[in-house]
Amino acid sequence: MQLQVLDCDYTLLNGRPLIRLFCKDVQGETVVVFYDKFVPYFYLDTQEQMFTDVKDEAKRFGCRVEVVEKIIPIGYQQKKKVLKIIGKDPSKTHEVREALRKFGKPYEADILFKYRFMIDFGIRGMGWIEVKGSPARTSTVKCKAIEASEIKPLEIMENAPLRHLAFDIECITNGDRVPIPEKDNIIMVSMKFSPAHQGKETIVLTSKFLSGGADVVCTENEEELLKKFSEIVGQYDPDTMIGYNINNFDFPFIVGRMKEYNLPTSLGRCGKSAMIRKSMGATHCSVSGRVIVDPYQLLKNDPWVSLRRYNLATAAKTLLGDDKLDVGGPKEMKALWFGKSEDHKKLVDYCRKDSDLALRLVLKRGMVEKFSELSKVSGVLLQDSFGGQTLRLDTRIMHEFKNYNYIMPSRPEEKEMFHRKKEREKAGLKGAVVLEPDVGLHTNGTVLVLDFTSLYPSIICAYNICPTTLTTDASLKHKKSPFGSMFVDPEIREGILPKILKEFLSARKAVKKQMVYETDARKKMMLNLRQLALKTMSNSLYGYTGYVRSKLYKIDLAASITSVGRENIMLTKKLIEDKYGYKIIYGDTDSVFVGIDVTDLDQAQKIGEEVSGYVTNHLYGLELKFEKIFKSFLILAKKRYAAWAFEKTPFGWNEGMYMKGIETVRRDWSPIVGETMKKTLDIVLKEGDIKKASKY
Numbered sequence: 001m002q003l004q005v006l007d008c009d010y011t012l013l014n015g016r017p018l019i020r021l022f023c024k025d026v027q028g029e030t031v032v033v034f035y036d037k038f039v040p041y042f043y044l045d046t047q048e049q050m051f052t053d054v055k056d057e058a059k060r061f062g063c064r065v066e067v068v069e070k071i072i073p074i075g076y077q078q079k080k081k082v083l084k085i086i087g088k089d090p091s092k093t094h095e096v097r098e099a100l101r102k103f104g105k106p107y108e109a110d111i112l113f114k115y116r117f118m119i120d121f122g123i124r125g126m127g128w129i130e131v132k133g134s135p136a137r138t139s140t141v142k143c144k145a146i147e148a149s150e151i152k153p154l155e156i157m158e159n160a161p162l163r164h165l166a167f168d169i170e171c172i173t174n175g176d177r178v179p180i181p182e183k184d185n186i187i188m189v190s191m192k193f194s195p196a197h198q199g200k201e202t203i204v205l206t207s208k209f210l211s212g213g214a215d216v217v218c219t220e221n222e223e224e225l226l227k228k229f230s231e232i233v234g235q236y237d238p239d240t241m242i243g244y245n246i247n248n249f250d251f252p253f254i255v256g257r258m259k260e261y262n263l264p265t266s267l268g269r270c271g272k273s274a275m276i277r278k279s280m281g282a283t284h285c286s287v288s289g290r291v292i293v294d295p296y297q298l299l300k301n302d303p304w305v306s307l308r309r310y311n312l313a314t315a316a317k318t319l320l321g322d323d324k325l326d327v328g329g330p331k332e333m334k335a336l337w338f339g340k341s342e343d344h345k346k347l348v349d350y351c352r353k354d355s356d357l358a359l360r361l362v363l364k365r366g367m368v369e370k371f372s373e374l375s376k377v378s379g380v381l382l383q384d385s386f387g388g389q390t391l392r393l394d395t396r397i398m399h400e401f402k403n404y405n406y407i408m409p410s411r412p413e414e415k416e417m418f419h420r421k422k423e424r425e426k427a428g429l430k431g432a433v434v435l436e437p438d439v440g441l442h443t444n445g446t447v448l449v450l451d452f453t454s455l456y457p458s459i460i461c462a463y464n465i466c467p468t469t470l471t472t473d474a475s476l477k478h479k480k481s482p483f484g485s486m487f488v489d490p491e492i493r494e495g496i497l498p499k500i501l502k503e504f505l506s507a508r509k510a511v512k513k514q515m516v517y518e519t520d521a522r523k524k525m526m527l528n529l530r531q532l533a534l535k536t537m538s539n540s541l542y543g544y545t546g547y548v549r550s551k552l553y554k555i556d557l558a559a560s561i562t563s564v565g566r567e568n569i570m571l572t573k574k575l576i577e578d579k580y581g582y583k584i585i586y587g588d589t590d591s592v593f594v595g596i597d598v599t600d601l602d603q604a605q606k607i608g609e610e611v612s613g614y615v616t617n618h619l620y621g622l623e624l625k626f627e628k629i630f631k632s633f634l635i636l637a638k639k640r641y642a643a644w645a646f647e648k649t650p651f652g653w654n655e656g657m658y659m660k661g662i663e664t665v666r667r668d669w670s671p672i673v674g675e676t677m678k679k680t681l682d683i684v685l686k687e688g689d690i691k692k693a694s695k696y
Contacts, residue, residue, distance in 0.1 A: 006024055011140075017089070043082050044106055046083065053103060055083075057100060066083070076473075126373075134146065140270050143289070167189055167246075169249075186225065187206065189229050190354065191229075202215045205228055207224070207225040222261075230267065297386070327346060379398075389544070393540060438583070439635055443632045449593055452625075467552045508534040634681070637661075
């Protein structure tokens with residue numbers, strides 16, 4: 001049976017862990033896969049004379065110990081003997097690790113058990129698997145189950161159809177304050193389905209009898225409303241539960257009210273209660289077998305989206321061209337609830353529209369698809385892909401480590417992070433070089449924009465930069481960075497980071513090539529989401545190497561990458577000026593802006609391609625590429641400029657405004673400020689009429 005992995009967890013059965021993979025088949029039916037032949041383990045690096053003591057200590061916890069050969073990934077090293085500590089209960093791993101720490105250094109001792117299993121079996125979030133086994137009987141999981149005898153990963157890119165449920169709750173309070181679950185009641189819950197549920201696209205539950213539409217289901221009180229909500233969730237069996245700000249408000253509130261009535265809070269696919277946890281000021285909710293999707297948090301963290309405000313009204317207007325309904329504040333809402341039938345209808349419409357907008361934001365923006373691609377590329381589960389980049393990179397690297405017999409260090413403790421911070425300060429870790437700009441308005445001729453293709457990833461590949469290749473032995477064939485660090489040549493050992501990046505860069509290049517000729521809008525969006533996932537993962541590896549919380553932190557890596565970048569942009573400037581005599585108007589990290597006296601776009605493109613080709617031939621492992629042309633270019637300072645830009649496509653030249661560091665959307669500005677700035681720049685750059693711009 002071929003299945004796509006949506007979620008994974010485990011439970012204890014007769015004292016042994018039972019893995020549960022929640023999957024979708026090609027038709028979209030939910031199937032849970034049980035696997036009970038896997039146990040937790042980690043590694044301990046210690047002196048051989050301590051092996052017996054470690055084994056004796058491990059026995060106290062019911063663990064067995066094996067001697068294995070593994071490669072420590074920090075520095076160029078060969079295999080060495082380490083101990084594999086094999087336990088029974090994943091929840092006891094932390095206790096065992098701390099007891100054995102006195103003997104040596106633990107490796108892979110902080111990996112969640114679900115990821116330990118997925119990595120060992122080559123399974124990735126939203127990836128496909130081939131499962132062999134027999135049907136299983138279960139009373140705890142609310143879907144079809146199979147007891148697996150064999151699980152293998154498959155290379156399939158398509159996604160199984162998913163069921164989406166968006167919901168929104170309304171509450172009433174005494175006064176004009178924000179509702180809290182300990183005191184206030186839920187009066188209404190709207191649900192929007194995709195695809196429809198029993199022929200209905202929407203259902204609105206109310207806690208009293210009122211009129212409001214064919215999709216309104218009235219209950220006697222709040223407790224009955226909550227029971228009905230839970231019943232519909234079970235009947236529809238959604239793969240995603242969606243809501244705007246659902247993590248911070250709707251989900252914790254509805255679970256809180258369920259607890260008030262001692263109702264089951266298991267909104268997932270098994271009897272497990274819903275989980276609500278807080279980290280770094282944000283609330284994250286999860287339920288077994290389903291995915292909680294909060295477009296509010298996803299939009300706020302999306303570097304490609306900039307909204308004046310991140311409330312639902314602004315997001316809907318900007319991204320959907322639709323308006324959220326307005327019923328006023330808590331006092332007005334309470335008045336509607338206790339008002340007449342037309343007031344009830346207004347409140348129902350308001351609640352229904354909020355869940356509708358939340359669902360449309362997720363579907364139109366391809367949010368689930370976007371993070372599905374990140375899951376496939378990184379290996380993390382879809383729910384976890386909404387979080388930070390560190391887990392994505394840790395997981396992706398560990399998949400590769402497994403293939404090449406490396407073991408991953410555990411997360412650094414506070415003492416180690418303090419030491420790393422001091423090391424960074426002492427070394428004076430430098431970033432990219434920024435060339436001094438020729439400040440002003442450039443309208444004579446054109447400006448060529450030449451970009452280094454995936455600069456930092458390319459440097460990592462060219463110099464074989466990786467913790468596994470770092471060496472102090474100059475007798476080995478190596479490449480030396482301007483920072484002074486040495487990395488063994490790929491013929492001795494190709495680094496894991498370069499291996500991963502070559503895969504990412506090659507895949508992204510192929511996807512972008514497909515995009516150019518794809519005419520189907522939906523398919524083109526999917527291709528774009530995949531290339532963005534690959535770009536996100538590729539570009540974040542540099543930061544990971546110098547991040548003090550990283551499991552693979554090494555200052556030599558981050559400092560070497562930026563030192564090569566600085567050296568190459570200075571060399572590029574010299575090559576262009578010496579060979580062609582063109583003026584470098586500006587240069588920033590991975591781009592140079594070259595002023596030429598040619599105005600014809602096609603002729604300027606030829607010059608750009610010639611110049612970039614010449615420079616590429618004189619660089620090691622890097623590619624400078626002609627990217628676009630600025631017909632007019634206004635540069636105010638470093639990292640602050642605007643331009644009238646032209647890019648060549650197979651269908652001709654596309655024009656547009658290109659800005660960096662110039663804000664036209666700010667929450668503390670009146671809209672007229674941004675609108676005026678945009679129009680003023682348009683007049684200056686396209687018409688070249690400074691007086692007209694000033695008058696405007």
